[in-house]
Amino acid sequence: AQSVTQPDIHITVSEGASLELRCNYSYGATPYLFWYVQSPGQGLQLLLKYFSGDTLVQGIKGFEAEFKRSQSSFNLRKPSVHWSDAAEYFCAVGANFGNEKLTFGTGTRLTIIP
């Protein structure tokens, strides 16, 4: 069965600083990988996804993520954060067949300080 680990429960960064959120997955084959963002009290919005091909994936809002098979990682990055990026971020993994179920990590809460 697939699983996702987000080791950082809460991260605080200054506005304008760079950001990296960690995600490690466990899956027996090449996974489908995703990052979602959730604003307080809201549903989730897809930031980016990786299916195959180029291991560096560009997403919305200036985010990118890099798939590293050797490290079983799919870390999310942004070169310069904005106050509006404060939210909870979820990494997810899906099997590359079947009913498209996603397994989510426990999330990382991002706080931005001025």
Next chain:
Amino acid sequence: SQTIHQWPATLVQPVGSPLSLECTVEGTSNPNLYWYRQAAGRGLQLLFYSVGIGQISSEVPQNLSASRPQDRQFILSSKKLLLSDSGFYLCAWGVNYGYTFGSGTRLTVV
């Protein structure tokens, strides 16, 4: 365009009362539909998914149930709520793994 509606936004229910949460999708046909629960301080837990009318798969044994009476309608129910059913419930539909989530229902069981 595709949209997903979920209601109510918030709900406070006493222990032992029934529950019905509804989710409808517009602008697509035969979507895969999902119910997730997000407990405080935890990630999203898949509760049920459906690949078609009347087809429900349960991921976690519990006192909740789901039904899909129409192609674009997905209902989460319980006959008797427990305190542990409190949480944030999210409905989603997916095509090619692109999930669109509803805005969620905050359920508090008291």
